[in-house]
Amino acid sequence: MSVEDLENFNLNAKRKELINRYAPKLGFDQDAIDVFFDIISTIDTILEKKDIRTKAREWDHIGVKVEDGKVILPKDFEEIVYEIIRDNQLYSFFLPEDLGGMGFGNLFQGPISEVIATYDISLQIMIMISLSVIEALVQYYKPNFEPILQEFAEGKRLGYVAFSEPGAGSNLEAVKSTSELVGDEYVLNGTKVWISNGGYANTGLFLAQNIVNGKREGTNVFLVTDLDGITPLRVEEKSGLHVSPTAQLLFENVTVPKENVIAEVGDGYRKVLERLMGMRVGVSFQGIAAAKRLFVQALDYAKTREQFKRPIIQFPVIEKKLTEMMRTIPRMEEYGYRAGYTLDRYNKGWVPVDVGAGGKEGPEKQAASMVPGAVRGGLAHHFVSSSKIYTSEVVNQMAYDATQIFGGNGFVAEYEVNKVMRDVRVLAIYEGTSEIHNQILHKTEKAVEMIPNFERLYQTFDGSTVYERILFERFPGLDKII
Ligand SMILES: Cc1cc2nc3c(=O)[nH]c(=O)nc-3n(C[C@H](O)[C@H](O)[C@H](O)COP(=O)(O)OP(=O)(O)OC[C@H]3O[C@@H](n4cnc5c(N)ncnc54)[C@H](O)[C@@H]3O)c2cc1C
Secondary structure, eight states, X not given: OOHHHHHHOOTTHHHHHHHHHHGGXXXXXXXXXXXXXXXXXXXXXXXXXXXXXXXXXXXXXXOOEEETTEEEXXXXXXXXXXXXXXXXXXXXXXSOGGGTSOOOOHHHHHHHHHHHHTTOHHHHHHHHTHHXXXXXXHHTOOGGGHHHHHHHHTTOOOXXXXXXXXXXXXXXXXXXXXXXXXXXXXXXXXXXXXXXTTTTSSEEEEEEEEEETTEEEEEEEEEEOSOTTEEEEEEOOOSSOTTSOEEEEEEEEEEXXXXXXXSOTTBHHHHHHHHOOHXXXXXXXXXXXXXXXXXXXXXXXXXXXXXXXXXXXXXXXXXHHHHXXXXXXXXXXXXXXXXXXXXXXXHTTSOSSOOTTOTTSHHHHHHHHHSOHHHHHHHHHHHHHHHHHHHHHHHHHHHHHHHHHTGGGGGSTTSHHHHHHHHHGGGGTSSSOHHHHHHHHHHTHHXXXXXXXXXXXXXXXXXXXXXXXXXXXXXXXXXXXX
């Protein structure tokens, strides 16, 4: 690979190719695809014009605080959040068509997340977590959710997901929060930790034990539509994502109508987790965004920084790092788009991979009817977990290489590469740690085996990259599965 190849690498080429590959298979026509590309370009233009990348470095220093029970964000951060969601009615595209939306799902959510995250991952979190709440309301739709969905579409609502607790992170079924039916309302109590957008956003999902006559009878997930009874106790001081509030929240006798139960009483956790995987796709695209930023910055720096009377890019060991990044980025995108696409298929009730050549009709329809529901669910999990573990692990290795190329400057806050390095560390931790996704992949292996003509993505790539070799060293056997 020459320096010219590195310079000519088109960071956005794959987006077009993959959207055109997958969107028609989900039933989107050219008009819908054009709308999607318009949204991407509008958001990109707004963020570029407002110089959000420079502002993001300022926000990184300012951070977030809690004052008098209120989460305080930098003013211009708030302004840009509302500009994106209100002026562009961003969430409206994700409503189903019969509610006036365009039925966009995770295939489109991913690259929109990516564009925002190339400016700032904290900004992407603040804007895009709402889509998890919207996804839950759409997937487990009830008529009383409609006004809330409309308010999301109008930009009057921002979302959060309050699942984790001090003693329940990977094992969420162990939450201690409680929910008890009193008359026509549920009363919610508990302490939640690490809640992104917590205490600031006004519309959330809350996970709790279902208490009946003093006994636990499964778990419930609720839609909570205002902040009454919810106190942000503090926001965490983190090594990255400084302007994304990660809050500890106290829920004290919060009441919600019994219609606000999502999915089924007593089976909330399983039901919601079965479909609420969009955030994992979003995290994959945070990784893709970060990888692109790391590559661009490291390439620029390597071309301009001179040591021993020549640009450091001329040292083969430096060029090799950049080449490996360039080879890996399109692979990350292959995983990310495949995850978004298969999850959307699953949520539409279709078998989540192409079987045979038939599209929605023909052989595929026949095959779909032969694939049991549990296998379909397994497949959706398999693709989402492949994407999450691959993208989040490799981007962390890339961050290591990119900061290395910057030498001492990689370790100082002045350079964006340093911020990206700190921001991406958590990608392998939240939305299920890599260890948990590795487990899911092994558990769902059987589902994949049942699909004829199933192609493992990794085996379609030309050779392995250094980042993949590190990943497979860490998680032995994964190369045979993803
Ligand atoms: C910045 C940030 C934002 C977050 N946002 C949210 C949010 O909006 N909403 C929300 O509900 N939560 C949120 N979280 C919580 C996040 O999802 C959890 O931190 C994550 O699920 C891991 O849980 P834990 O931290 O308790 O780790 P633990 O579960 O205690 O895990 C510790 C270690 O043990 C490993 N481990 C655990 N179980 C197993 C196992 N069975 N096999 C092998 N290894 C295992 C883990 O992989 C990890 O390496 C956020 C966290 C952070 C840091």
